[in-house]
Amino acid sequence: MNSAFKGLIFGTAGIPLSTSPASTLHALDRLKELGLSCLEVELVRGFRFSRETAMAIRRRAEELGIILSAHAPYSINFLSAEPGKRLSSQEQLLSSARLAELCGIRNLVFHGGFYGTNPPDKALEILSETLKNIISILRSEKNRVILRLETMGKKSQFGTLEEILSLCQEIEELQPCLDFSHLYxxxxxLNGYQQFSRVLNKVAKKLGEDVLHDLHLHISGIEFGEKGEIKHLNLKEADLRWEEWIMALHDRGVAGRVICESPSLEADALCLQNLYLAYKEKSKKFF
Ligand SMILES: [Zn+2]
Structure with missing residues (x-):
């Protein structure tokens, strides 16, 4: 259907830094110039497009062959103790999915929320019920956007690999967004060829081999402490073994979208893409 199924494609989380003027529409042209192939549109701070802008983004992305995904607002917290916040979280995810559908976006990434006082199994139960309802509403509207629940980097956030896979196993239409920096x-x-391969094998075992052929991946360098994630870093300033990560993905035959979340955005996305293409070429010759 698109290039995502032929291997990995690379892009940025939000508008590339070198885009001028800095708009989503111009970002598409900039990505094309840079030789990148996908963009995760950040709907993270409640940003809203008009219908006209959404249609223009959709058309331009199709013309240029840029694959779009989106990230729902960070304020979503389905596990909040406040019923009003839980309800508004549902509304935010629904409205993001509606906007995504309008923009021709197939994959929408979101966070489950913070455990708060919920034990992990209770959090899983709440999310399961909530997401089933949301997916049912979207399908009744003929909305085809795929919801992707992200693996999270802070220990206070819902989203270990096991939690995400278990929910995706339970809810057929829910898919994972694997953020390997968060997992680390x-x-x-979780840092190194063997460890990355183990994660991919676990995903395939739980959700089926096919899932590896349409994965949605987040990556950046990362600083962390006892409580997990502190902040994102550029790849070369961090100790995440990204070269081995690319090799593990390639060797396992993973296809899909790699969204770079480093502060340097496009510079690191290009670095990963170059490494992937060179490794792919080298592996071809070797076999
Ligand atoms: Zn995220």
Whole structure:
């Protein structure tokens, strides 16, 4: 259907820094100039497009062959103790999905929320019920956007690999967004070819091999402490073994979108893409 199924494609979380003027529409042209292929549109701070802008983004992305995904607002917290906040979280995810559909966006990433006083199994139960309702509403509206629940980097946030996979296993239409930097920040040891491969094998075992052929991935350098993630870093300033990560993805035959969340955005996205293409070429010759 699109290039995402032929291997990995690379892009940025939000508008590339070198886009001028800094708008989503101009970002599409800038990504094309840079040789990148996807963009995660950040709907994170309640930013809203007009219908006309959404249609223009959709058309331009199609013309240029840029694959769009989106990230729902950070304020979403389905686990809040306040019923009003839980309700507004549902509304925010629904309205993001409606806007995504209008822009021709297929994948929408979101966070589950903070455990607060909920034990992890209770949090899982709340999210399961909430997401089933949201997906049912979207499907009744003929909205085809795929909701992608992200693995999170802070220990106070819902989203260990096991939690995300278990919910995706339970809810057929829910898919994961695998943020490997978050997994590393949270679990401390998930860094290296073997460890990355183990994660991919676990995903395939729980959700089926096909899931690896349409994965949605987040990556950046990361600083972390006892409580998990502190902040994102550029790849070369951090100790995440991103070269081995690219090799593990390639060797496992993973296809999909790699969204770079480093502060340097496009510079690191290009660095990852160059490494992937060179490694792909080298592997071809070798076999
Ligand atoms: Zn996120």
């Amino acid at each position: 920040a949270r679990e401390g040891e």
